[in-house]
Amino acid sequence: MRQSLSKESLQQLFTEARTHHTWTNKPVSDDTLHAIYDLTKWGPTSVNALPMRIVFVKSKQHKDKLTACVSGSNVGQINEAPVTAIISMDTKFYNYLPTLFPAFDAKAMFTSNAAASESTAFRNSSLQGAYFMLAVRSLGLDVGPMSGFDNAKADEAFFKGTSWKSNFLCNSGYGDDTKVFPRGPRLSFEQTCKIV
Template sequence: MLNQDALDTLFSHARTHNVWLAKPVSDAQLYQIYELMKWGATAANSTPARIVFVKSDAEKEKLAACVSAGNVDKVKTAPVTAIVGMDMAFYEQLPKLFPHTDARSWFVGNQAAIESTAFRNSSLQGAYLMLAARAIGLDCGPMSGFDAEKIDQSFFAGTEVKVNFICNLGYGDAEKLFPRSPRLSFEEACKIV
């Protein structure tokens, strides 16, 4: 079992950051994040997430043009913004990723299954990305508030990938955090049957 410090890093003390310190995130750290997150469970090992790590000023400007006004400065000042996409043709990789049965046939021609599987499992992988980033000492700022069509055209043109959500990565300025918001209790959110 993880010790309390590790649990605090991943969950209890982790916060959504909006303001970033001027401290870079290395390409090696981005590789490390992926090498951790790729082991997270997905249905039939489908792993539909496709990630674009936006670091350069030019690409940040391009992404900033796709987000809502309240997210522009967040994108421009974060060291990295991860665009978590979902490959709508993920099932083409299933002969490699799930070789012990013909899982590809479960999806060919079944658009509803493709869409729900891609969305659900890329969302899981996005959460794994955030946990991996926190595990290596980075902070996260996941966001909605963007024009999905613009992001798809700007970053995924000519592919079967569509954006799911975006997440800033870096070293958050803890002095600029809002007070922590409450959470629902176990009794309010769960039941054991």
């Protein structure tokens, strides 16, 4: 029978987890990146479409390419983080649907409907980006998500001539706990939820 996670696990995933802007130099192995994806992929997406794609940027060459698309303090954050994930989406995700969702011909819903493909890719890659962040935290690493960049420029630099598009960036590694920003408050249940 499934049980609630331990208090410590809930703290690590949610209540004590912080967004990190400063990173220690502890490296992140490629095996860890595989382990992160192998948890992330189990999160649900509509028609099991799995539209998220990730480019893990580790090398100086590709960090330079990425920071050219980024402004302000985000440049330093990318340069310091051991890895920056470009959380992206494949707008032609539907090509995998015959394998991923054999129950019916779901591919046909998207091939001639660009608006449906775009919204499905964006919604579900955003969800997968959230699963990604929880997967990173569940393995004991930290995240620093960022949307302060020029998506069109990044798409030109990394995905030219492909059906992939960037969604948001996520620095990952082992954050410096002494340098987190002051914790922002959260809205209460009463402010955000209704039970009807």
